[in-house]
Amino acid sequence: xxxxxxxxxxxxxxxxxxxxxxxxxxxxxxxxxxxxxxxxxxxxxxxxxxxxxxxxxxxxxxxxxxxxxxxxxxxxxxxxxxxxxxxxxxxxxxxxxxxxxxxxxxxxxxxxxxxxxxxxxxxxxxxxxxxxxxxx
Amino acid sequence: xxxxxxxxxxxxxxxxxxxxxxxxxxxxxxxxxxxxxxxxxxxxxxxxxxxxxxxxxxxxxxxxxxxxxxxxxxxxxxxxxxxxxxxxxxxxxxxxxxxxxxxxxxxxxxxxxxxxxxxxxxxxxxxxxxxxxxxx
Numbered sequence: 001x002x003x004x005x006x007x008x009x010x011x012x013x014x015x016x017x018x019x020x021x022x023x024x025x026x027x028x029x030x031x032x033x034x035x036x037x038x039x040x041x042x043x044x045x046x047x048x049x050x051x052x053x054x055x056x057x058x059x060x061x062x063x064x065x066x067x068x069x070x071x072x073x074x075x076x077x078x079x080x081x082x083x084x085x086x087x088x089x090x091x092x093x094x095x096x097x098x099x100x101x102x103x104x105x106x107x108x109x110x111x112x113x114x115x116x117x118x119x120x121x122x123x124x125x126x127x128x129x130x131x132x133x134x135x136x
Numbered sequence: 137x138x139x140x141x142x143x144x145x146x147x148x149x150x151x152x153x154x155x156x157x158x159x160x161x162x163x164x165x166x167x168x169x170x171x172x173x174x175x176x177x178x179x180x181x182x183x184x185x186x187x188x189x190x191x192x193x194x195x196x197x198x199x200x201x202x203x204x205x206x207x208x209x210x211x212x213x214x215x216x217x218x219x220x221x222x223x224x225x226x227x228x229x230x231x232x233x234x235x236x237x238x239x240x241x242x243x244x245x246x247x248x249x250x251x252x253x254x255x256x257x258x259x260x261x262x263x264x265x266x267x268x269x270x271x272x
Binding site: 007008009010011012013014015047049050051052053054058060061063065067074075086087088089090091092093097098099101103128130131132133134136 | 143144145146147148149150151183185186187188189190194196197199201203210211222223224225226227228229233234235237239264266267268269270272
């Protein structure tokens with residue numbers, strides 16, 4: 001490592017987790033647009049102040065940690081299709097990558113305490129949730 | 137903390153850092169669409185295999201760590217304008233948030249080794265780079 005970055009290591013603490021119908025990696029859609037599953041963003045109550053302004057009907061961007069991904073894989077056959085040529089993970093949306101953070105745009109259906117019921121989820125059940133942002 | 141998440145703590149290692157014209161937080165544009173600065177994504181050579189398939193002219197999504205953000209701020213006045221009512225950070229794009237990860241869409245202009253010259257950057261100079269993905 002010859003790079004001069006301002007930080008060497010970053011520690012994230014999940015703000016909650018995702019409840020979805022997808023229990024295993026093979027069940028999850030490969031692209032967000034392929035499915036519009038309903039799910040829940042179960043956020044820790046400690047973050048309730050950060051919800052001010054969120055409303056049903058809004059679209060939000062969520063970031064989450066793909067905890068089953070392989071972090072030392074640098075090339076993949078897109079969609080696990082061996083007939084397709086290898087690609088570097090930085091030119092794909094593969095979950096396997098050095099820092100396996102994914103993003104989705106979902107729509108808020110209902111807010112119950114600090115749980116957001118949403119549509120458009122393609123994350124696995126139990127996935128650690130990292131962040132929620134408004135759509136820019 | 138009453139949540140049952142599969143992980144309590146996540147460690148990221150930056151894949152490189154960003155070179156941009158913005159030396160201080162006050163200089164950086166508040167929204168990516170407000171500026172189209174040129175910059176560089178300086179990636180560690182250890183990740184060169186992950187570049188296969190990246191080409192000039194492509195748009196890519198980058199994730200980066202806003203290292204100057206405050207992680208314990210849960211509400212903000214949008215754009216630091218005190219006349220605007222407080223909002224929860226999850227309903228904004230404020231850099232201040234529990235896990236200050238940002239995302240931008242940028243365009244590759246030139247590739248030199250494992251450095252990508254891009255347009256559309258609004259991150260601060262020296263920002264740790266976390267991930268590069270193709271646009272979905």
